[in-house]
Structure formats: C-alpha cells, structure tokens
Amino acid sequence: MDRSRKQGRRAPYAGRIIPLLALLAALGFAVACSPSPQYKRIDLKVSGQPSAPPVAAQQSAVAPLRVAVASMVSPKETFTTYQDLIQYLGARMNRPVELVQRKTYAEVNDLIQAGGIDVAFVCSLPYVEGQQRFGMELLAAPEVRGEALYRAYVIVPADSPVTQFDQLRGMTFAFTDPDSNTGKLVPTYFLWQQHLTPESFFQKVVYTYSHDNSMKAVADGLVDGASVESLVYDYVVARNTALADRTRVIWRSDSFGTPPVVVSPNLAPDLKKQLRDALLGMDGNYQGHAILNNLMIDRFVVPDQAAYDPVRNMLQKVNQQR
Helix, strand or coil, rough: CCEEEEEEEEHHHHHCCHHHHHHHHHEEEEEECCCCCEEEEECCCCCCCCCCCCCCHHCCCCCEEEEEECCCHHHHHHHHHHHHHHHHHHHCCCCEEEEECCCHHHHHHHHHHHHHCEECCCCHHHHHHHHHHCCCEEEEEECCCCCCCEEEEEECCCCCCCCCCHHHHHEHHHHHHCHHHHHHHHHHHHCCCCCCCHHHCCCCCCCCCCCHHHHHHCCCCCCCCCEEEEHHHHHHHHHHHHHHHHHHEEECCCEEEEECEEECCCCCCHHHHHHHHHHHHHHHHHHHHHHHHCCCCEEEEECHHHHHHHHHHHHHHHHCCC
16 A cells, blocks of 8 residues: 555544544453453243242352353353243253353453363364363354354454455554454464564554454444454344444455364363253254244354364464564
C-alpha cells in the first residue's frame, strides 16, 4: 500500500484509538493484563426431574455431571447456546448437570487437569496444549456441513476499505484469547511466515475473550479487524442479520480439526464411555437431532487426531520464535 493511501485509511479511525480501551472496558472487554474473575457454576435442571430434594437427601444423591464450556462465546451466549445440549447429556446419563464457566481457555484446561470437571467443550489449541501437557483426551468432535473442520476468518467493518490482511498493518486488532487457535495462533502464524509479530504489525492488540465479543467490537468500529472462528461467525450471523451486515470477511485460513469435546485421562472409563455414546448417538435421537439442528451441527463424530496436526505445527513454529 502506498503512503498516501495508508494515511487516507487511518484518518477516519485516528480519533478512535485514544478512547479504545475505555470503550472496550465499558463493554466488558479486557486487555491481556486484566485479572481473571472467579469462575461461575450454574446448576441446570434436567428436563423431567423433580424439584431439588432436602439437603440430607442431596448428600446421598448422584453426583452432578460437571461440564465446562470454554469462552468461545460470551458467558450469556454460552448459557443460551449450550444449555439444551448439556441438559440432554444429563438426561441421557440420568444425572443432574452443572455448567462451569471460566474466563480463559487456560483456566478450563487447569480444571480438566485437576479433575474439577468431567467433560469440556474446548478450542483446538487448548486441546493440543492439554494433550501435550497432561494427556488430555479427545472424546468427540462436531461435524458441520459434512466435515469436522473449521477455519479462521479475519473480519473488518463492512464499510472499511480494507480488502486483505496486509492492509491491516498499523491498525487496531482484536484477538479472542491468548490460547485461541483461530482467535490468536492462526493470525500470529500468518505474520510469522512474513517474519513479523502482532506487536510489530498492529498498532494495538486487545483481547475480547470470546468470538462474539470480537465480532461486536468490529461491527461497532472499536477495532479495525479481528480473527474469529468460522463456526461461531457463521452461527452468529445466521441469527443476527444486523451484525452480518456490519462485518465483512476478508481472509480465510486453511482448515483444522473442529473444537473438540475432551476429558481428563483420569476420568473413569465407564463415565467416559457413557459420555461418548451420548454424544455420538445424538443425531439418531429425535430430541438430540433437534438440539444439533439448532446449533447448526450435523452430528458428533470420533475425532481424527491428524486433523489437529496443523495446529501442533503452527504452535511449534511460533514458539521457536519466542
């Protein structure tokens, strides 16, 4: 891009850079140094179960199924999106369920390693890191439009003149989480291939801690661009045409294995089997099929380990630069 064009592009956004962090904070976004809040536990009543019994009876009741969902979408959207699926798992296993939420992917991985949860829906990169660190195990993976694959989308405001990744040099950019594959590692690797880093390429980087927050930041013009997960983006814009009209995809990455469902290697084998069977059989169950259809998921399948090799490769190369 020539100098005059670059200056012409930055002028409309120059006034936004100074109040950027204040605006992000007001909207609940966070920069990388922000402290992590305590995680939330939300009890979900399984359909058809009676009201909670007295405390004495609860002590001898079946232990709840503890499910964590990494913050691929914001906490409110996570509850709305996943509550039917989590309730379904509890009903199939005849157990009450407990949704556990934490702010970062790393905190969810720590919970899995410590045995604080039974099963988790995580991003591809946290799976790779967890598998390398403590043997985190794949349980199932969602298949969407006939493939258990997804991509990173780089998006910009719909009225932005930016049409390709390279034109984002010197602008503000949103990552989702420090351990996100599509929301951090993929664009970092793209820059690594050009002997660049996010710090040297972008004017400022912020973390939003969910893909829908990144989409909103772009749509509202708070940042010039963001890298988001294709599955989340497609899901959100299918339900929010106003947001779809205010953002535009300018770059798509190669594909990776979809964000999987994982468990600790120390989870009891019988519980592991029950969970896998419940997920893999959803598409053959009337209620399960309806839940999957609402989530825009075809079915859950047995994951292919090789599908996560590109993530392992990117992580290794980027880490060598540090």
